[in-house]
Amino acid sequence: MNLKAADNVLNRQFATEFRHTKWATDVTEFNIGSSKVYLSPILDLHDNRIISATAGPSPSVKMVTDSLRMAIDTLNAGDKPLVHSDQGFQYRHTLWRDTLREAGLTQSMSRKGTCLDNAVMEGFFSHLKEEWLPPQGGMVTHPETRNSRRVSHGTH
Numbered sequence: 001m002n003l004k005a006a007d008n009v010l011n012r013q014f015a016t017e018f019r020h021t022k023w024a025t026d027v028t029e030f031n032i033g034s035s036k037v038y039l040s041p042i043l044d045l046h047d048n049r050i051i052s053a054t055a056g057p058s059p060s061v062k063m064v065t066d067s068l069r070m071a072i073d074t075l076n077a078g079d080k081p082l083v084h085s086d087q088g089f090q091y092r093h094t095l096w097r098d099t100l101r102e103a104g105l106t107q108s109m110s111r112k113g114t115c116l117d118n119a120v121m122e123g124f125f126s127h128l129k130e131e132w133l134p135p136q137g138g139m140v141t142h143p144e145t146r147n148s149r150r151v152s153h154g155t156h
Contacts (some may be wrong), residue, residue, distance in 0.1 A: 003092050009108035010084040014120050019046045020079040023071065026086055026121040027059045030133065040064045042071040042083075043124060050124075064090040065099050072103045084108040086118050 016022045022045040030037045040063050041053035052070035056063045068083070075081075083100060085091040087109050100107050110117030 003094065003097065005087045005092060005112070006107040006109040008111055008117055009082055009106060010117070012117060012119070014045050016046050019044055020075055020081045021046065022084065023051065023081045024084045024118060024121045025064070025067070025091075026118055026125070027064060027088060027090065028125045028129075029059070030129070038063065040067045041121075041124070042067055043121060044081075045120060048120065048124070059088075059090065061090045061093045061095050065095050068096065068099055072099075072105075075103075080104050080106070082106045082108050084110070084118065086110045086115075087112055 010022065010024075014022070014024075023042050024045055025040065025042045027038055027040045030039065035057070037055055037057065038059040039053060039055045040059070041050045043049065044051050051074055052067050054063050054067040054070070080103075083105050085108075090096055091107070091109060097107065115122055
C-alpha cells in the first residue's frame with residue numbers, strides 16, 4: 001500500500017554535529033553485464049558513513065526495509081534519527097513506515113522532482129559509480145585499483 005509523501009523535514013539541512021541524528025537513503029541501479037543490481041544504503045549525515053546497505057535484483061520494499069532494519073540495529077538507546085529519502089514507492093509503503101514508527105524514527109522526504117533535497121545521496125552514488133564502474137561497463141574487481149576508502153568510509 002502506498003501513501004502520500006512525508007514532509008521535507010530535513011529541508012536541505014544536511015549538517016549535524018552528532019551521529020545518528022540524520023540519515024539519508026535512496027536506491028540506485030547498476031548495470032553489470034546484462035544484469036541489473038540495485039543498492040540501498042543508509043548514510044549518516046554526521047560523517048557521511050554508510051551504516052548499512054542491501055542489494056538485490058529489484059528495488060523492492062523488502063530490500064530497502066532490510067537496510068533500514070540493519071541501520072536501526074546500530075542505534076544506541078535514545079538515538080532517534082530523522083530518516084530522509086526521495087518519494088520512491090518503497091518509502092511510502094506501509095512496511096517502511098511501520099518500521100520507522102516502531103523504532104520511533106521520523107520520516108522526511110524530498111519534494112517531488114527535487115533531487116537537490118537528497119543531494120548527499122546523489123553525490124554518494126555519483127562517486128561510487130565513478131570509482132567502481134569503469135566507463136566500458138562491468139565492475140572493478142580489484143579494489144586496490146580504486147580508492148576503496150571512499151566507499152567504506154563515506155565520500156570525503
